[in-house]
Amino acid sequence: MKIVLDKICKSFAGKTVLKNVCYEDDFNALAVIGPSGAGKSTLLRIIGGLLPPTSGDLYLDGIKVSFSEKELLAHRRTIGFVFQTKGLFEHLTALENVMLPLIHSFQLDKAEAAERARELFARFGLEEEGHKYPHQLSGGQQQRIQIARAMAIKPKLLLLDEPTSALDPELTAEVLDMLGELQAGGLKTIIVTHEMGFAKKACEKVVFVADGTVVESGDSRQIFTEPQTKALQAFLNKVLEWQP
Amino acid sequence: MKKSPALFYKSISVVLVTVILVGFVWISLVRINHRLDFSTLWAYKYRLWQGFKMTLIMAFASLLVSLLLGSVAAMAQKSRFLVLSYLAKIYIQIIRGTPLLVQIFFFFYIIGTAWGVDNRYLAGVLILSLFEGAYIAEIIRGGLESIDESQFELAKAVGLTPAKTFRLVTFPLLMARILPALTGQFASIIKDSSLLSVIAIPELTQITQEISADNYRLFENYFFLGLLYFVMTFAVSLITRHLERMYKHENSAG
Numbered sequence: 001m002k003i004v005l006d007k008i009c010k011s012f013a014g015k016t017v018l019k020n021v022c023y024e025d026d027f028n029a030l031a032v033i034g035p036s037g038a039g040k041s042t043l044l045r046i047i048g049g050l051l052p053p054t055s056g057d058l059y060l061d062g063i064k065v066s067f068s069e070k071e072l073l074a075h076r077r078t079i080g081f082v083f084q085t086k087g088l089f090e091h092l093t094a095l096e097n098v099m100l101p102l103i104h105s106f107q108l109d110k111a112e113a114a115e116r117a118r119e120l121f122a123r124f125g126l127e128e129e130g131h132k133y134p135h136q137l138s139g140g141q142q143q144r145i146q147i148a149r150a151m152a153i154k155p156k157l158l159l160l161d162e163p164t165s166a167l168d169p170e171l172t173a174e175v176l177d178m179l180g181e182l183q184a185g186g187l188k189t190i191i192v193t194h195e196m197g198f199a200k201k202a203c204e205k206v207v208f209v210a211d212g213t214v215v216e217s218g219d220s221r222q223i224f225t226e227p228q229t230k231a232l233q234a235f236l237n238k239v240l241e242w243q244p
Numbered sequence: 245m246k247k248s249p250a251l252f253y254k255s256i257s258v259v260l261v262t263v264i265l266v267g268f269v270w271i272s273l274v275r276i277n278h279r280l281d282f283s284t285l286w287a288y289k290y291r292l293w294q295g296f297k298m299t300l301i302m303a304f305a306s307l308l309v310s311l312l313l314g315s316v317a318a319m320a321q322k323s324r325f326l327v328l329s330y331l332a333k334i335y336i337q338i339i340r341g342t343p344l345l346v347q348i349f350f351f352f353y354i355i356g357t358a359w360g361v362d363n364r365y366l367a368g369v370l371i372l373s374l375f376e377g378a379y380i381a382e383i384i385r386g387g388l389e390s391i392d393e394s395q396f397e398l399a400k401a402v403g404l405t406p407a408k409t410f411r412l413v414t415f416p417l418l419m420a421r422i423l424p425a426l427t428g429q430f431a432s433i434i435k436d437s438s439l440l441s442v443i444a445i446p447e448l449t450q451i452t453q454e455i456s457a458d459n460y461r462l463f464e465n466y467f468f469l470g471l472l473y474f475v476m477t478f479a480v481s482l483i484t485r486h487l488e489r490m491y492k493h494e495n496s497a498g
Contacts, residue, residue, distance in 0.1 A: 050400055077403035086394040091416050104412060105403035149402070 008056030031199035034209035080150025140171030295451030309373035314380025339378035
């Protein structure tokens with residue numbers, strides 16, 4: 001998928017979070033890395049149409065994304081979004097969470113939606129969890145159900161905002177395995193992550209965001225072995241210090 | 245998990261509490277040399293029944309209107325139009341900060357007379373609704389604020405329209421949070437409706453006052469009046485408990 005970010009700026013109540021973000025590439029799996037508070041999540045929300053930028057343009061596969069509320073609705077329906085935490089409706093069961101967008105955003109009838117949801121649950125080994133409410137599920141299960149919900153709408157792009165940062169290593173592996181499998185199946189993904197191993201192995205492109213802007217980007221092999229900027233070198237030294 | 249106490253221990257405790265409470269009231273009556281005699285009340289059973297129904301009607305009507313008023317005030321408070329927002333905030337502040345009795349006199353004799361509202365039943369419902377609406381507005385505001393922002397962002401992300409977000413997300417989440425408080429407010433409405441007697445609406449309290457002027461059995465009459473109110477509010481609290489359990493079943497994480 002081709003993506004172009006053209007001078008994207010975002011500020012909240014006078015506080016600048018993103019300044020002049022420019023980036024252009026063609027990717028299958030893109031990892032966004034960088035220190036906390038650098039604006040990674042904000043950038044992902046702009047790409048997903050959840051936040052309008054203060055200024056600047058976004059192009060996906062050559063088509064400019066309009067940030068008028070009406071057209072955003074259509075844009076959001078082509079994208080799957082997985083949140084860091086609390087990404088399920090708390091008053092609905094796991095199955096209902098997956099079915100709701102199918103019925104109410106995609107006008108499937110209830111039987112079709114239930115059928116598709118059940119297929120996904122079976123595929124991801126979640127059959128036992130279908131009738132549980134979010135508070136009855138482990139963090140890892142919640143994230144996998146979020147991914148299942150995002151997959152159910154057959155998105156052209158899947159966005160994930162630190163999907164494993166609230167999970168212990170075992171559950172993290174569980175979620176990343178599922179994701180790796182989907183990427184291998186040709187799904188286009190952008191993931192904001194602190195899992196450097198995953199960014200390196202499962203994503204062929206990497207963007208490094210620091211201080212509200214894209215500092216460095218490129219092929220992941222190159223980014224991790226020959227970082228060009230001081231900022232990225234310092235960041236990698238810090239996060240990889242305790243890696244085996 | 246707390247172990248529930250043994251049946252024997254439970255029944256002993258119930259008996260003990262009953263003996264203490266009844267004994268206390270009985271000794272108090274003995275000390276003032278009064279013998280309770282409810283037999284005269286029987287003659288007024290038809291009027292009491294009418295009053296009972298009137299209280300329920302006023303309370304139900306006020307519940308509906310105050311829900312509407314409370315919802316509007318809760319929304320208006322968050323409005324970007326400052327006039328609307330200030331109006332709602334001042335309404336809630338003043339109504340919650342003054343006694344219902346004062347409001348009844350003010351709205352009935354000044355506002356009501358000035359604008360020609362001379363149907364006292366309608367006036368009663370409106371005044372009581374105005375009063376309870378301010379409390380309900382606060383319940384709704386608190387409920388809305390307790391919903392995690394993430395739920396709304398999620399609704400956006402899955403492509404729901406604003407109307408569907410309200411119907412499928414905001415409304416059910418809000419109801420789950422505020423239903424217990426709302427039913428509790430209904431119990432308050434039932435009790436507060438007794439003050440409508442000051443504008444001569446023939447509800448339970450007014451009827452009891454009239455009966456007292458007739459049979460001079462004040463203690464018995466008001467004792468019985470209290471009992472009737474308790475029957476109503478106890479029924480409401482049973483419903484509340486049921487609703488709370490339903491809510492817990494779905495969302496114990498709160």
